[in-house]
Amino acid sequence: MSKADSMNKAASEAASESPTGAEGAHELGEAGAQLSTAPREENAIGGPTLGVVGWIRWFWRQLTSMRVALILLFLLSLGAIPGSLIPQNSVDELKAQAFKDAHETLTPIYEKLQLFDVYGSVWFSAIYILLFVSLIGCIVPRSWQFVGQLRGRPPGAPGRLTRLPAYTTWRSETEPEQIREAALALLKKRGFRAHVAGDAVAAEKGYLREAGNLLFHIALIVMLVAFATGQLFKSEGGKLIVEGDAFSNTLTQYDDFKSGSLFSTDELVPFSFDLDKFTGTYERSGPQRGTPRTFEAAVTYGRPGEAQKKAVIRVNEPLNVDGSKVYLIAHGYAPVVTVKDGKGKVVFKGAVPLLPIDNNITSTGAIKVMDGYRDPKTGKKTQLGFKAFFVPTFAGAGQGNMFSQFPALDFPVMAVTGYTGDLRVDGGLPQNVYQLDTSKMKQFTVGENGQVAQRLIPGETMTLPGGAGSITFEKEIKEWASFQVSQQPGNGLALAGAIAAIAGLAGSLFIQRRRIWVRAVRGADGVTVVEMAGLGRSESTRLPEELGELALTLHAEAPTAPDTPEEPEADEAAVPAEGHEK
C-alpha cells in the first residue's frame, strides 16, 4: 500500500460506522477526532509491564472498554436464561419445591449453583455489578470528555477537503471573506456551532446524539439504584377478608408479611378498609365457559381521622393510599354456618372462608369451635371441628363427583364431617386455619350406615349423634377476597429513569453528529475557490444531501464564475476499492 493510499484509507475510515474510526482520522488532523466519546479500543492484548499499579490500571482499562462491556452484556443475557427454565424460589416456591422433589440427583447440583435463585445468586450479581462498574467507569470519563467538547470549538478544516466522504467545490467571483461570512451566518442559522478558523469555516451539529447516549447510560444507573432502593425498603403483606369485615394496616393484622432488609414497621401507612362486597362474573357458555370475566371488590377506606371514601378494586386497578397499594389477588366463598350444642345454645356463628382447589372454585376448609362447647355426656369442656368441602355449582346427586361444575353460586352444596376432641390449637404451634388436625379427635358418624359426611344445601342442618349438637349451613353465603398490600419506594425514580432512558436512546439513535467545513481562498487566477466538505460519525446518505443543500444556498450568494473551467478533479478523490485490496 502506498503512503497516499494509506492516508486515503485513514480518511475514509473516519467516515466508517465506528467511533474508533476516528482513530484512523488522526491523520486527518484534529478534524476527525472526537466525533464520539466512545472509549478507544486497545488492540494490544498483552498485559502491562509495570507492577501492581500497572496491572490495576490495565484491568480497569479492560473493564471499561467496549469489548468487555459487550461480553458482559452477553453473559448477562445468558445468565438470565436458566432462571426462566428452572422454577425459582422467589417466583413460585411451591413449584420449585415440586421440582426439587422430582429431581433427586439434579437438586444438590442446582442448589450449589444457586439455580433456584438465579437472580439473587452470587454469579448473576457478579455479572451485573461488573457491568455497572464498567458502565460507571465508562460514563464518567465520557461525560467529562463531552463537556470538554462542548466548551471547545469544532476543529479546523483538514488540509485536503477532497478526502472527506462528501465534498463539493466551485469557483466564484465573490470575495473569500464575504463567502466565509455568508457561510458562517448560514451554518449558524441552521443550528451548527460554527466559527472561522484560518481560511475556512468549521461547523458541527448533532451534539444531542452524544448527550442522548450519555443520558441513556446514566438513566440505566438511575434505574438500578431505584431497583435496589425498592428491594431494600419494600414491604408486602397478604390479607384475606370476608365481605363485611375490616382490615387496618398494622403488622399484626396480616396473614403473611415480607419486607426488605431496611424496612421498618413504622413506615406502614396508617389506613383501614372494609370489604363491602365482592363480585365475580363468569362466562356462561361457549368453549370458555367458566372463565372469569369480572372481579370487583367494593371497599370503604380511609385514614384515621379522615372521612371514609368508597372505591372499587379490580385486578388491574389497585387502590392507592399514600403510596401503599392494595391489590386484589384472589377470591373464594365463605359460607355462613351456625353450630349449636346439645342444649341448642349457639357456640359458633360466622362466615368460614374456604380455599379454592380448582378453577370452578371447589373449596375446602375447616370450621373450628374452640370455646364454649361442653361434652353432652361428661359436661367437660371440649372442642368441635368440621371439615368442609364446598362446591358453588353441584353436579347433582348420583353424578358420582363432588367437584364444582361452574364457579358461580348456581347450586351450592357443602359436605361436612364433624369431629370432637382436642383441636390442638392451644399448643402454641402455628396451625393452618384451613386444615383440621384430627390426631386428637374422634369422628362423628351421622348416618345409619356409618357415614361420616353429610351433604347440605343452604338452610339445611346436620344433627350430630348422641345429642352432641348440630351444624347449620345458613342461606347466606359470603364471598371473601384476598389482598396484597405493598409499599415500594423508588418506583417514581425507576419510572423517571425509564423515561430518561427512552428519550436518551431516541436522541442517540436518531440524531446524526456531523461536521461541515467551508473553505474559500483566492486562486492563482484571482477567482475564489469555494470548497465544502462534510464528515459524519457514520456513513449516511443524509450528509451529502445536507451538504448539497447548504452548498446550493451558499451558491446563491456566491454564484459560479462565468468561465467555468473543467470540473474539479474527481479523480483526486478516487480510492481503490478497499474490498478489492483485501
Next chain:
Amino acid sequence: MIIAAATNESLAQMSNTLIYSSMAVYTLAFLAHIAEWVFGSRSKVGRTAAALTAPAAAAASVTVQVKGQAGSTAVLDRPKVVTRAAAGRREVPDGPGAAGGTVKGDLYGRIAVSLTVLAFLVEAAGVVTRALSVQRAPWGNMYEFSTTFSTVAVGAYLGFLLAKKNVRWIGLPLVTTVLLDLGVATTWLYTESDQLVPALHSYWLWIHVSTAIFCGAVFYLGAVATLLYLFRDSYEDKLATGGEPGAFARSVLERLPAAASLDKFAYRINAAIFPLWTFTIIAGAIWAGDAWGRYWGWDAKEVWSFITWVAYAAYLHARATAGWKGRKAAYIALIAFGCFLFNYYGVNIFVNSKHSYAGV
C-alpha cells in the same frame, strides 16, 4: 356488565373466512414471486462480479451525484457533491432485484406486489372483524397475536414500498413466512373469539401489546435483511477473493442489494425499533405493577423480554466495537431476533409463565 358484550358469532365467522381468504391470496402472491425470481434468473448481468473483479473497479468508487439534476455539463450552475464510501466497504452496486431487469420478471413482480396488497387488506379486515366481534383489542391469545403480527409485518413492508425504499427483495421471504405464520395460527393456535379474562382488562393491553406486536413485526424485517446480508456478504467476499460461487448463489444473490445496503437497512430497522422495544418492556412493567403488585418479578416472559433487549443492545454495541462489526454483529442480531421468537412461541407454549393466561 361485560357479560352483555357477548361475542358476535357472525362477525367472528366472517373474520375466520377473511383470514382463510387472505391465505389464498398470499399463496397466489407467493407463486407470482416465484415466477418473478424464475424469469429474473434469465438475465445475465453479473454486475457484482464486474464491480469486484474488473480492474476498472477503482473508478466505480466515486459516485457523482448531480444535485437538482442540472442536466448538461456545459453550464454547471449548481455545485455537485462527490461522495466516497468508507474503507473496508466494497464498492458494489445493488443487485437489480428479483426481476433481474427482465420485463417478464418485473411483470410478475408487480403482480406479486398487487396480490400482496390485496391479501394484506383482506387479512387486516379479518383482524378488524375479529376485534369487532368481541368489542375489544384483538390481542387476547396467540391466534390473535399471530394474525395481527403478520398483518403488521406486511403493512410495514408495503409502507417501505410506498416510501420508495428498495425493499422488493423482501417480498418472497416475507410472503413465505406470512403463510407459515397463518398456517400455524389457524391450525394449532386457533382460539374461538371470546372475551378477555379480568387480568387483561386494562388500557395497557392496547399500549403494551400493540407496541410488542409492532416491534416483533418490524424486527422480523430486520432479521430477514440480516440473514440475506450474511449470504450476500460471503458471496461478495468469495468474488472479491477470486472464488467461484455456485450457480444458484450467482443467480439469486447477485440480484439482492449489496451487502452494505442490506446491513444498513437491517441496522436502521433495529436501531429505530430498539427504543420502542424498550418502551414496550417499560409499559409491561407498569402494567405488571398494576396487575400483580410488582413491576418486575423475573417471570419467564419478563426474563425473555429482558434477554431480547440485552441482545439487541449488544448488537448496537457490537457495531461500535472494532472487530465485532459486520458479520459478528449480524450474528448477534439474529440471536436477538431468535430470543424474540422464543419469547413468543417458546415461553407461551413450553414455559409456565404468569403470561400463560394469554392462551395458546
